[in-house]
Amino acid sequence: xxxxxxxxxxxxxxxxxxxxxxxxxxxxxxxxxxxxxxxxxxxxxxxxxxxxxxxxxxxxxxxxxxxxxxxxxxxxxxxxxxxxxxxxxxxxxxxxxxxxxxxxxxxxxxxxxxxxxxxxxxxxxxxxxxxxxxxxxxxxxxxxxxxxxxxxxxxxxxxxxxxxxxxxxxxxxxxxxxxxxxxxxxxxxxxxxxxxxxxxxxxxxxxxxxxxxxxxxxxxxxxxxxxxxxxxxxxxxxxxxxxxxxxxxxxxxxxxxxxxxxxxxxxxxxxxxxxxxxxxxxxxxxxxxxxxxxxxxxxxxxxxxxxxxxxxxxxxxxxxxxxxxxxxxxxxxxxxxxxxxxxxxxxxxxxxxxxxxxxxxxxxxxxxxxxxxxxxxxxxx
Ligand SMILES: Nc1ncnc2c1ncn2[C@@H]1O[C@H](COP(=O)(O)OP(=O)(O)O)[C@@H](O)[C@H]1O
Ligand SMILES: [Mg+2]
Numbered sequence: 343x344x345x346x347x348x349x350x351x352x353x354x355x356x357x358x359x360x361x362x363x364x365x366x367x368x369x370x371x372x373x374x375x376x377x378x379x380x381x382x383x384x385x386x387x388x389x390x391x392x393x394x395x396x397x398x399x400x401x402x403x404x405x406x407x408x409x410x411x412x413x414x415x416x417x418x419x420x421x422x423x424x425x426x427x428x429x430x431x432x433x434x435x436x437x438x439x440x441x442x443x444x445x446x447x448x449x450x451x452x453x454x455x456x457x458x459x460x461x462x463x464x465x466x467x468x469x470x471x472x473x474x475x476x477x478x479x480x481x482x483x484x485x486x487x488x489x490x491x492x493x494x495x496x497x498x499x500x501x502x503x504x505x506x507x508x509x510x511x512x513x514x515x516x517x518x519x520x521x522x523x524x525x526x527x528x529x530x531x532x533x534x535x536x537x538x539x540x541x542x543x544x545x546x547x548x549x550x551x552x553x554x555x556x557x558x559x560x561x562x563x564x565x566x567x568x569x570x571x572x573x574x575x576x577x578x579x580x581x582x583x584x585x586x587x588x589x590x591x592x593x594x595x596x597x598x599x600x601x602x603x604x605x606x607x608x609x610x611x612x613x614x615x616x617x618x619x620x621x622x623x624x625x626x627x628x629x630x631x632x633x634x635x636x637x638x639x640x641x642x643x644x645x646x647x648x649x650x651x652x653x654x655x656x657x658x659x660x661x662x663x664x665x666x667x668x669x670x671x672x673x674x675x676x677x678x679x680x681x682x683x684x685x686x687x688x689x690x691x692x693x694x695x696x697x698x699x700x701x702x703x704x705x706x707x708x709x710x711x712x713x714x715x716x717x718x719x720x721x722x723x
Contacts, residue, residue, distance in 0.1 A: 368435035370400045376429040377407070383418055394422070396444065403437030405430050411443050419443060464634075466605045469577015470504065472719050473585045475600065475609045475635060481591040484643035485612045486514040487689045488679065488708075489588040492610075494696040495705070495712035497541055500723030501583040504535060504576055507545035508600065509590045510563050515545035520692020524548060532575040539697055542582060544574050560595050567599040583721050593629045601633030607719050608638035610676060615642055638718055639674030641711055644681035648703075655680070677711040680704065 374390065382392040389395055389409070396410035407426050411419050426441040467473070476489040489505065497503045507515035516522050519538040525548050526534045535542035546566060576582050587606070590596050600606060609630050630637050642665075647656045668675040679685070682704050688695040696705045716722070 367403060368400060368405065368433045370398055372433055373398050373400060373405055373407070373430055376433055377426060379429060380422060380425050383422055384415070389422060389426075394419075395426075403435055405436055405439045407439070407441040409441060409443045411445070413445050416443065462602050464602055464605045467571055467576060467585070469575070470582045470585045470604075472583065472721050473587060473604055473606045474638070474715060474719070475587045475589055475597075475606050476612060477589045477593075477597070477609045477630075478591050478612045481512065483591075483612050483614050484679070485509075485591070486518060486588050487685060487694075488610075488612050488641055488643060488711075489586050490515070490518045490689065490694045491685075491696045491705075491708040492712050492715070493541055493586045494539065494694055495708045496584050496586075496716060496721075497539075498696065498700065498709070499712065499716065501716070501721060502580055504542040504582040504585040505538075505544075506570055506574075506585055506587045507543070507547070508567055508570060508587050508596050510546045510566055510596060511590045513545045513547035515543055515588070516547040518689050518692060518694060519543060522548070528575050528578065532578075533569075533573055534575055534578060542576060544570055546570075563595040564599045567596055568603055571600070571603050583723070584716070584719070593633070598633055601635055606635045608636045608715075610638050610715070611640045611673075612643050613640055614644045637673065638715060639676035640668045641676050642678040645678035646680045648680045648682045650683040676714055677707060679707045679711075 374395075377395055377398070378388050378390045380389045381387075382389050382394055385392045394409050394411065396408045397406075398408075399406045407430065409419065409423060409426070420443075423441045423443055427439050430436055430439045430441075474492075476485050476492070478485050486507070486509065489507075493503050493505045505515060505519075507513045515538075521536060521538045521543070523536040523538075525536050525544065528534055533544065535544050536548060537543070549566075576585065587600060589600070648654075649656070665675040665678075680703075682695075684699065684702070685695050685704055688698045695702070696708050699705055
């Protein structure tokens with residue numbers, strides 16, 4: 343198989359005809375009719391109907407045919423290209439025929455049929471200046487706890503903050519913020535975000551009965567996330583400086599829909615120390631690179647155990663190496679949050695630690711991370 347350069351058309355060997363046929367000439371219609379007899383190898387249609395033929399030019403006895411193909415299909419379509427030359431070569435008046443393959447334009451599908459739907463271009467959400475997504479490889483590592491506490495730490499710095507709980511499979515904002523308010527609608531049918539302790543909040547749990555999320559299918563999830571972003575009046579009563587998006591674990595429909603719908607300024611990866619050792623940092627970065635979201639860095643959660651009685655600190659999961667590990671792999675280490683009973687009870691009682699004990703050491707770890715993120719994204723009150 344000949345190798346092709348997709349920047350320049352692949353030139354085939356041209357075919358010379360005899361002197362007699364040179365006197366005659368052929369028409370473009372005849373060439374098209376001949377090409378219409380060739381079946382597309384990957385489709386039930388012929389190569390004209392399936393838009394494989396990009397152009398046909400007839401100049402006297404010289405015929406040039408251009409086939410727009412997916413480079414991945416070059417080998418399969420080489421036989422078709424040859425067939426084009428053979429059938430046209432047989433037409434009266436054709437002196438030379440040349441069929442070339444060019445890389446198809448992005449809008450065309452591999453089989454030349456209807457172009458695939460274009461992924462939507464992400465937009466800045468109206469009324470939202472910056473978006474930070476909170477992500478993790480697996481569940482239960484403290485994404486929601488971190489999301490909520492970072493939201494309040496940023497608010498304490500004077501920023502206008504929103505929290506979008508996009509974990510459609512396990513929404514937790516209601517519980518963590520101690521609110522089960524039902525959102526209302528604006529005059530133009532947008533959902534009003536719920537105000538909780540001074541931040542704007544939307545959670546799937548406000549909109550659906552508890553424990554129904556597990557059965558959600560792709561299209562429902564995509565619709566729900568889009569509605570969360572575009573159907574909520576985030577900008578009402580003043581623009582949001584930073585929106586924190588709490589994601590389900592992994593990369594699925596929610597992450598993809600978020601990335602395709604809204605401009606996300608960065609993702610923060612939450613990991614416990616033992617998971618951190620397992621994270622293939624490159625994988626995490628690749629996973630977000632695929633959806634065009636930069637990774638801002640890693641937070642090590644449940645880093646050290648702090649005894650609630652005596653305050654003794656123990657390295658339950660082998661604290662210390664995480665920062666070096668993240669750096670070695672080219673990821674920013676944003677900070678560590680200790681494993682502390684007050685963090686858990688604060689979350690479970692609807693009174694996050696940053697609000698409950700803003701001057702305590704636990705809150706400080708969230709403030710440090712929040713300040714780092716604010717500097718990185720250049721958000722100021
Ligand atoms: N640093 C921490 N110290 C103590 N408990 C924590 C800490 N971070 C999270 N938790 C608790 O761990 C559980 C899982 O956290 P959560 O934030 O819901 O994880 P995820 O959103 O990643 O599934 C919750 O009960 C939460 O209160
Ligand atoms: Mg969660």
